[in-house]
Amino acid sequence: MGTDLTEVLAKIDAIRSVDDEADLAVLDEAVVELFEHPQREMGIETLLRVFERFPTQDGYGIFWSILHGLESLSGRYESKLIESIRRTPSEFSVVMINRMLNAGEAEVGGVSLLALLGDVSANSDCPPEVRERARKFVEYQGSKR
Numbered sequence: 001m002g003t004d005l006t007e008v009l010a011k012i013d014a015i016r017s018v019d020d021e022a023d024l025a026v027l028d029e030a031v032v033e034l035f036e037h038p039q040r041e042m043g044i045e046t047l048l049r050v051f052e053r054f055p056t057q058d059g060y061g062i063f064w065s066i067l068h069g070l071e072s073l074s075g076r077y078e079s080k081l082i083e084s085i086r087r088t089p090s091e092f093s094v095v096m097i098n099r100m101l102n103a104g105e106a107e108v109g110g111v112s113l114l115a116l117l118g119d120v121s122a123n124s125d126c127p128p129e130v131r132e133r134a135r136k137f138v139e140y141q142g143s144k145r
Contacts, residue, residue: 005037005042008033012027013046014026018059031065034069041077048080055088070096071099078108082111085116089123089130097113117138118138121134
C-alpha cells in the first residue's frame, strides 16, 4: 500500500520550527516519503513553502535534500519557484535561481532569472541575508558574461 500523499504534505506544512529535533525528524521523513511517491510533483508548492517559512535557514541540511528533489523534477517546478521567490524570497530559492543560471537557463516563462535576482537584491522587505546572497549571485553571473 502506497503512502498517502495528502498526509505527507500535511506533515510538511505542519513544520513550524527547523530548530526543534522532533520537527526536523518529521520533515526529513516526510521529504523522503514525498520523493518516493509516484506523484511527487504534487508536493512542489508545499516544499517551496518550507523555504518561504524559513527564508534564512537550511534545516540542518534537509533543505539541500528538498532542493535536489525539486531539481529532479525539471520542467515542473520552475514556474512555481518564480512565484515563490516573488512572494517570499529565501536563500534556497535564490540558490536555485543561481543554479538554473549556471545550467544555462536565462529565463522561465518570459521572466529573466538574472533580473529576478536583481529584484530580490533590492527588495527591502526580505531578510538582509537573502538580499546579500542575491546581490552576490548577480555580481557572479554578471562576471561570467
